[in-house]
Amino acid sequence: MSKNDFSIQEVFGGGLTEVAPVSELRVDGKKDEKLKKVLYPSILLAVLIVLWEVCVLAFGMPQTVLPSPFSVARALAVNFKSLILPELIFTLEIIAAGYTISVLAGFLLAALCSQSRLLARSAAPLAVMFMVTPTIILIPIFMVFLGFSPIVRIIVVVLQCVPIIMLNTLTGFMSIEPQQREMLAAHGCSRRQILTKFTIFNAMPQIFTGLKIGCVISTIAALGADFAMGKEGLGYRIKISSSMVAIDMVFATIIVAALVGIVMFEIVSFIERRVIVWKRGG
Amino acid sequence: MAESSRIRLLGEGWFGGLAVQVALLGAVLALWYVLVVGFDVPEWQLPTPARIFGSMVNDFTTIAPHLLSTSRNVLLGFFISVALGLSLAIVIYFNAPVGMTITPFINLMCIIPLITIVPLLMLWLGFGNEAKLIAVVLQSFPIVNLNAFASFSNVDPLRLELMQSLKATRYQTMRCCVLPDAMPGIFTGVKLAAILALIAEVTSEIVGGNTGLGAQIIQYTQYMKMPQAFACVFYTALFGALFHQSLSFIERQLVKK
Amino acid sequence: MSKIEMRGVSKKFMARREELLALCDINLRVEEGEFVCIVGPSGCGKSTIIRIIDDIIKPTAGVVKVDGVTYDNSLPIPRELVRKMGFVFQTSNLYPWLTVRENICLPLKIFGLRGREWAEYADFLIDRAGMAGSADQYPRSLSRGMSQRAGVVRAMVHRPEILLMDEPFGSLDERTRERMNVELLDIWRESGITVIFITHNISEAVLLSQRAYIMAIDPGRVIGDVEIRLKRRDLSALSDYHFVEYCDYINRSIGSIGLEKAI
Numbered sequence: 001m002s003k004n005d006f007s008i009q010e011v012f013g014g015g016l017t018e019v020a021p022v023s024e025l026r027v028d029g030k031k032d033e034k035l036k037k038v039l040y041p042s043i044l045l046a047v048l049i050v051l052w053e054v055c056v057l058a059f060g061m062p063q064t065v066l067p068s069p070f071s072v073a074r075a076l077a078v079n080f081k082s083l084i085l086p087e088l089i090f091t092l093e094i095i096a097a098g099y100t101i102s103v104l105a106g107f108l109l110a111a112l113c114s115q116s117r118l119l120a121r122s123a124a125p126l127a128v129m130f131m132v133t134p135t136i137i138l139i140p141i142f143m144v145f146l147g148f149s150p151i152v153r154i155i156v157v158v159l160q161c162v163p164i165i166m167l168n169t170l171t172g173f174m175s176i177e178p179q180q181r182e183m184l185a186a187h188g189c190s191r192r193q194i195l196t197k198f199t200i201f202n203a204m205p206q207i208f209t210g211l212k213i214g215c216v217i218s219t220i221a222a223l224g225a226d227f228a229m230g231k232e233g234l235g236y237r238i239k240i241s242s243s244m245v246a247i248d249m250v251f252a253t254i255i256v257a258a259l260v261g262i263v264m265f266e267i268v269s270f271i272e273r274r275v276i277v278w279k280r281g282g
Numbered sequence: 283m284a285e286s287s288r289i290r291l292l293g294e295g296w297f298g299g300l301a302v303q304v305a306l307l308g309a310v311l312a313l314w315y316v317l318v319v320g321f322d323v324p325e326w327q328l329p330t331p332a333r334i335f336g337s338m339v340n341d342f343t344t345i346a347p348h349l350l351s352t353s354r355n356v357l358l359g360f361f362i363s364v365a366l367g368l369s370l371a372i373v374i375y376f377n378a379p380v381g382m383t384i385t386p387f388i389n390l391m392c393i394i395p396l397i398t399i400v401p402l403l404m405l406w407l408g409f410g411n412e413a414k415l416i417a418v419v420l421q422s423f424p425i426v427n428l429n430a431f432a433s434f435s436n437v438d439p440l441r442l443e444l445m446q447s448l449k450a451t452r453y454q455t456m457r458c459c460v461l462p463d464a465m466p467g468i469f470t471g472v473k474l475a476a477i478l479a480l481i482a483e484v485t486s487e488i489v490g491g492n493t494g495l496g497a498q499i500i501q502y503t504q505y506m507k508m509p510q511a512f513a514c515v516f517y518t519a520l521f522g523a524l525f526h527q528s529l530s531f532i533e534r535q536l537v538k539k
Numbered sequence: 540m541s542k543i544e545m546r547g548v549s550k551k552f553m554a555r556r557e558e559l560l561a562l563c564d565i566n567l568r569v570e571e572g573e574f575v576c577i578v579g580p581s582g583c584g585k586s587t588i589i590r591i592i593d594d595i596i597k598p599t600a601g602v603v604k605v606d607g608v609t610y611d612n613s614l615p616i617p618r619e620l621v622r623k624m625g626f627v628f629q630t631s632n633l634y635p636w637l638t639v640r641e642n643i644c645l646p647l648k649i650f651g652l653r654g655r656e657w658a659e660y661a662d663f664l665i666d667r668a669g670m671a672g673s674a675d676q677y678p679r680s681l682s683r684g685m686s687q688r689a690g691v692v693r694a695m696v697h698r699p700e701i702l703l704m705d706e707p708f709g710s711l712d713e714r715t716r717e718r719m720n721v722e723l724l725d726i727w728r729e730s731g732i733t734v735i736f737i738t739h740n741i742s743e744a745v746l747l748s749q750r751a752y753i754m755a756i757d758p759g760r761v762i763g764d765v766e767i768r769l770k771r772r773d774l775s776a777l778s779d780y781h782f783v784e785y786c787d788y789i790n791r792s793i794g795s796i797g798l799e800k801a802i
Contacts, residue, residue, distance in 0.1 A: 258398070
């Protein structure tokens with residue numbers, strides 16, 4: 001049973017797991033299950049979209065309160081190139097820069113801290129402090145010094161994201177069981193060999209957990225920064241569309257932002273599947 | 283995966299962890315003070331920690347209602363999220379078709395940045411607490427649910443067999459076996475939800491409305507009242523830290539392994 | 540009428556789209572008060588058999604009859620019948636979040652057996668097992684032998700008539716195991732309980748049981764049963780000539796399977 005602080009069980013991103021508690025129910029009728037797992041949610045999704053359309057038509061909702069699915073799709077298609085795409089690229093750049101820096105810094109810090117218990121004990125609470133504080137509140141203050149520079153946004157993303165990646169990676173690094181360490185020592189491995197190969201391998205699941213949460217957090221931080229700073233970014237587009245009460249645009253941009261989150265997460269999950277080939281059985 | 287090493291990591295026990303944090307904090311603040319005085323930074327740019335603490339005390343009556351508003355929304359939203367996330371996880375655990383239907387949506391809600399909905403919510407519901415509360419709940423409950431369900435599914439099958447050999451009811455199995463076994467995993471989700479809840483609340487305040495620490499920080503920086511702005515930042519950080527420590531404390535009580 | 544009967548029981552498992560025949564046409568019977576062992580190599584399905592008896596696993600075919608009540612693939616076991624059975628696991632399977640005493644009294648809680656007589660009986664068993672000192676501690680402070688003892692006490696706390704034991708002493712060292720074997724025999728003689736004991740250790744089977752079912756692997760099936768008559772059932776019996784003969788016979792039965800033609 002894993003006890004991971006600030007991390008999610010590896011099932012996050014692994015999709016559905018068996019529900020029935022009795023172990024043997026797991027083994028019957030696998031093919032049927034797979035079909036149902038795709039079919040049921042698809043049915044629900046279709047029902048929800050139809051319901052949405054029906055509500056709009058039946059209650060005569062003004063387009064300013066709840067647009068129909070069609071008008072959202074139309075707004076998306078029409079305005080994508082002109083209004084959404086530039087903001088999308090901008091926000092993507094922020095997220096990419098922030099996330100990359102966070103990952104590198106997180107790994108580095110974790111590697112440093114894993115060398116010394118004392119360092120880990122000192123650094124971890126500091127990391128926790130940053131993690132539990134919503135760094136978006138620092139934006140107005142940073143803006144006093146740096147104005148509207150995109151650096152402010154990147155700093156905010158990094159500050160929010162690094163602790164999580166660092167703590168998860170550190171947990172992963174420190175998670176060699178004493179018996180495993182003994183076994184390796186008995187086989188005559190030098191300390192460096194132990195550290196590099198085995199530690200990293202052993203830490204992989206936990207590292208990826210941190211990377212996945214980091215994805216989500218950096219997306220949230222970047223969009224929050226858009227809200228706070230305005231002028232550019234998907235969050236800005238959402239805010240300004242809603243102040244103009246162009247709700248179909250709001251919906252459209254929200255969908256684009258959601259897709260950003262999803263795609264980013266799936267990329268990390270894909271890499272994870274390639275790297276961690278020894279997935280535990282359910 | 284990591285067991286005991288994880289707990290030691292963040293300071294032995296409650297007191298140890300707190301002591302290290304306080305010491306570190308002291309060091310950082312001392313450094314800050316030295317830098318500000320050394321480089322003669324004007325107060326409207328970066329006030330000294332002393333000045334900020336002074337503001338925290340002197341301006342407390344002005345800041346207090348906002349602190350209250352933020353805390354209230356976060357805590358209320360958080361508790362609703364935990365209750366909702368847990369109960370839904372229990373329902374999904376015992377009801378496979380329901381699980382198959384809604385789990386993809388909950389997975390999705392964990393991944394997508396739901397704070398993008400905040401401007402929309404404020405358009406529909408105004409700048410009041412309702413919109414902020416909904417944003418907090420939407421952002422927090424999926425992660426509680428996901429972690430809880432994953433933990434339920436990872437219960438040691440042998441422990442479940444004991445329940446089966448006694449022909450325990452679903453309620454008994456959940457109460458005596460599944461929930462206690464899943465507690466560590468549940469708390470992981472709960473702590474993450476706490477962080478997301480605060481982020482969602484502060485973001486909502488920044489998007490719109492006049493109440494809450496986030497809104498106040500924007501106000502204060504607009505009027506260049508930097509000590510007060512920093513005071514709000516510190517209060518937010520303090521709230522986040524206290525919230526987190528309380529959850530860790532509760533976790534230590536409930537997870538007896 | 541036998542206390543426990545299994546007729547034509549088979550069990551198929553699905554493993555990666557392949558069907559695995561774990562048990563093939565098992566026929567067993569155990570009389571009231573008997574101590575019966577099921578002995579066989581690892582993987583022959585012995586654990587599956589007692590799980591089918593306790594209705595933790597459902598058979599693919601065949602029926603189980605306990606005290607005249609039948610249950611099978613479609614019929615669930617009635618609750619009163621479950622109360623008559625106690626199950627001992629291979630690893631003590633104590634819940635780490637409960638104290639030893641709470642673990643032991645767990646069946647009372649699940650079965651709704653309140654009242655002082657039950658609590659007193661639990662205390663009596665705890666004393667008898669020499670666990671009075673550690674009853675209020677958590678399982679992680681127990682040694683393996685004590686853990687297993689706690690597991691056995693837990694299985695008996697609700698006064699079952701049948702004890703199902705899945706290789707309970709397999710993970711213990713020789714000395715502790717022998718001691719536990721002797722204690723188990725004492726408990727059995729005193730209480731008149733019916734015991735089905737699973738093991739892959741042939742000398743343990745011969746020492747403990749009055750009758751042993753011998754199983755083979757691939758598919759899991761019963762290839763015979765042997766009545767074991769020994770004058771003494773304590774550690775001195777281990778060097779008895781007849782004891783060695785029985786062990787040898789069982790050993791040969793299991794070992795010669797490769798030479799027999801499959802039925």
